[in-house]
């Protein structure tokens with residue numbers, strides 16, 4: 001469990017896992033995320049696969065619940081306390097976990 005924001009534990013069916021893997025493969029193929037591509041087995045055995053995080057955009061307030069597995073990898077690689085992503089709505093690099101969003105908005 002990350003220190004600065006909450007995550008949500010879920011239970012996925014194998015169909016949901018396959019869909020998620022397909023989306024992951026597409027993202028790799030389109031160079032949206034860094035490879036090398038994981039095999040299906042290593043993908044579904046990731047420790048954070050059945051963990052979700054509520055994200056919100058600091059710019060346009062767009063909110064979405066997304067899978068935490070890739071963010072966990074990113075945080076490890078970047079030694080970052082929380083993920084920072086491109087907002088799917090406005091395309092700005094302002095997409096952060098909801099709890100981080102609330103802390104930042106409160107401190108303005």
Ligand SMILES: [Zn+2]
Pocket residue numbers: 057058059060061062087088089090091092094
């Ligand atoms: Zn946005």
